[in-house]
Amino acid sequence: MKIATWNVNSLNVRLGHVLDWLGAEQPEVLALQEIKMTDDRFPLEAFHEAGYEAIFSGQKTYNGVALISRAPAREVIRDIADLEDPARRILGATIDGVRILDLYVVNGQEVGSEKYAHKLHWLDKVTAHIGGELQQHECFVVLGDFNIAPEDRDVHDPAAWHERILCSTPEREALNRLRALGLEDCYRLFDQDPEQYSWWDYRAAGFRRNLGLRIDLILASTAMARKCTRCWIDKAPRKLERPSDHTPVVAEFDVARTPS
């Protein structure tokens, strides 16, 4: 079972890339972020023609998440308890017996800002929600654009990014509290080449110079992590004409594998 995440930075602009990538990679689940469209504009028919189901939670201009899947999504949620948030950043569903939570984590703009405080609060509430999900679902995956680089090795220039947004200690601690619930960063379950990132700023030729951060993550419950056979970053879409600033991250799970 192949599960992927991709911040597409406008599904209107990136639909062709997404459909091409689905055709090439054939994932069972693709979690999208920043689709930037209202639900009435969602290109459902295009996904159906490609052989996929889709659920989505969108809004005008900003944010917006979607789950594209071979199998239908059950028990869908678009909000969580104790978090009043008009921004469409959360989409949960059960697909093929796996509980999936697609997140577009608040960016936070700048350390110390109002948006930064909101990011930490938002992460607290989402962490509490995930604690409940983990009690109900042994097979659980939370994935998306976390807007946090977990460690300095996930940052092209740790000195330049020291205590800056996406890398600050409080953000990393919030991510660690989430992971401490019993979630593994699938990418780090395996040996990986150094300097592998999932996002590069459009500015200053960031991709060409590999000035990136690894902020797009796939976190799996203990039972799911045991089934994870591979996790990688697919840089191919970032090399295309008019790319998203993010590229897909993919994890493969052997769902038939018996937990030992």
Add this chain to the structure above:
DNA sequence: ATGGTTGTTAAACAA
């Protein structure tokens, strides 16, 4: 080089 680019939506805002 506190710059640079992209997307949405109408000059600014978010990332």
